[in-house]
Amino acid sequence: MNGCAAFCSPASTQPALPLTLAHPLAHHSCTMFFKILLLSAAAFSATTTAATTYKASFTQYGSTDTWGSGNCNVASTACGFYTSPGYSAAVSQNEFGVGPGAGAGPACGTCWKLTAQTDSSGNNLSNAGNSIVVQVTNLCPASGNPLCAQKGLTGTNQYGANLNFDLCIDSGASNALFGNSGVGLAVGSAVQVDCNQWSGEVVH
Missing domain, CATH: 2.40.40.10 (RlpA-like domain)
Structure with a gap:
């Protein structure tokens, strides 16, 4: 399973579909998830490395x-x-x-x-x-x-x-x-x- 599927695939008893066959909304949600994750990491880094x-x-x-x-x-x-x-x-x-x-x-x-x-x-x-x-x-x-x-x-x-x-x-x-x-x-x-x-x- 690719990284996107691991974090974003909805729970299901059916086998996960390949990303290329997934619903467009699922792909959009996954993309947004990783954008938020990256922005959060950048914000955390900025606040923890700032020095007086x-x-x-x-x-x-x-x-x-x-x-x-x-x-x-x-x-x-x-x-x-x-x-x-x-x-x-x-x-x-x-x-x-x-x-x-x-x-x-x-x-x-x-x-x-x-x-x-x-x-x-x-x-x-x-x-x-x-x-x-x-x-x-x-x-x-x-x-x-x-x-x-x-x-x-x-x-x-x-x-x-x-x-x-x-x-x-x-x-x-x-x-x-x-x-x-x-x-x-x-x-x-x-x-x-x-x-x-x-x-x-x-x-x-």
Whole structure:
């Protein structure tokens, strides 16, 4: 039995007629069925793949920062893994999902496309529009850190950003995004993407 007959043939105790001998209305109903099915599938795909673009700020931390953070590309991150190779970042607590000491949040392992546009004063970067994809491996805690203290995903920090990504220097992420712009803090956009767009390996 062909696919159309399987879905659209009326119930009958008689053997199914070949499609070429079927009543024209039965063929029309079958055609309409598959059109509706295809349209429904397309609508479902569109609604499930759409992603929100957030305004984001970008900072950096790791073994060469001014706070003595140490190597950020280690398994002692809040997520319990690191990337080698592959760009990684800590994300603000409102997206990470849990606070310090609570272990891995739901954002662990998610991948984000980050695009830098301006410096902290709103001036366009020399490499404005530069993008990278990072994987979340750590938490940027809200406590004592205004950049990562947004209230929910609609809240903002002092740069109007809904999210902050603290780029792991030791993974190469900060250098890749900031490039030769000469900044250590930038503002732009962030959108969650499928991790098939991220290039790297996870190490536990």
